[in-house]
Amino acid sequence: MKVDGGLGGLQEAADMAKLQEAAGLDGLWSVETGHDPFMPLLLAALATERVELGTGIAVAFARNPMITAVQANDIQLASHGRFILGLGSQIKPHIEKRFSMPWSHPAARMREFVLAMRAIWDCWNNGSRLDFRGDFYTHTLMTPFFSPGPNPHGPPKVFLAAVGTRMTEVAGEVADGMLVHPFTTERYLKEVTLPAVERGLATAGRTPDGYQLSASVFVVTGDEQEREAAASMIRGQIAFYGSTPAYRNVLELHGWGDLQGELNALSKQGRWADMAGLISDEMLEAFAVVADLDQVAERILQRFGVVQRVGFYFPVSHDADARSQVIRQLQTA
DSSP states (O other): OEEEEEOOOHHHHHHHHHHHHHTTOSEEEEOOSSSOSSHHHHHHHHHOSSOEEEESOEEGGGSOHHHHHHHHHHHHHHTTSOEEEEEEOOOHHIIIIISOOOOOOHHHHHHHHHHHHHHHHHHHHHOOOOOEEOSSOEEOOOOGGGOOOOOTTOSOEEEEEEOSHHHHHHHHHHOSEEEEOSSOOHHHIIIIIHHHHHHHHHHTTOOSTTOEEEEEEEEEOSSHHHHHHHHHHHHHHHHHHHTOGGGHHHHHHTTOHHHHHHHHHHHHTTOHHHHHTTOOHHHHHHHEEEOOGGGHHHHHHHHHTTOSEEEEEOOSOOOHHHHHHHHHHHHTO
16 A cells, blocks of 8 residues: 655645655645645655655646646656646535636536546647547647647546545546545445446446555544544544535435534534534544554554555644554555
């Protein structure tokens, strides 16, 4: 199993990348929250030699396939073929109200987005005529002046983030891997996500060989005080994700569907603390690995042994040597 870390903002990206590569991590992911997800990866690419570098995620629908293809190609070149383009759809209010971009049929649009990028990369790398015509995107013009030409490392891998079954099927159909949302449980992963990926692979006539599932795992561990702090922060994160209508299916699988409406109503009132208070111990155990530090690796393997790579969400600090032991246990399992 590959074990991944993360990158922060621009100021510390290069140093963080060096340290985590030296610590033996296999990959580093950059998120799109308050900063652009691509810029830290460019700095990390220039500061490292081995680790894979990915966006986890870049918001696809805030961009278009051409812009994203250019950015991904540049980082693939700078990293000497170590880049993974992780894409996510975000949700309708953010796309329309934060990015002022169109929203419709997200799974179908994402499928077309990835296929359009692949057509663009094929044009650059193999000299094919650019003639992509879809329902959402059309790309039919590429002159030599605007083409970067062949990338010696080829196009980057594409991973899609997904929760719902339709987007998960798309991830199996057109992507090289899938980013499993941290708002998941062992049951949802095995009973819903994996079958949907398999259906997508079958639709495209593909086998699972080489396909990667990457999971980001909530972890509650440490001494009593650390556990309380971690549990409190993760309850808040679970409540935040649980308020999203698009993620209701995860809760419904466990009989907690009605909670989504309660959380959503509280979120609109800005009552974040009250939301976290609705996350029971049973729910915390379902969404997070709660264990002593020396048992964390074993618990992750029990729950997420079907994935090929994993990243941790440790909301409080822990002994670096103990963390390194967890990483080595997972990598050698």
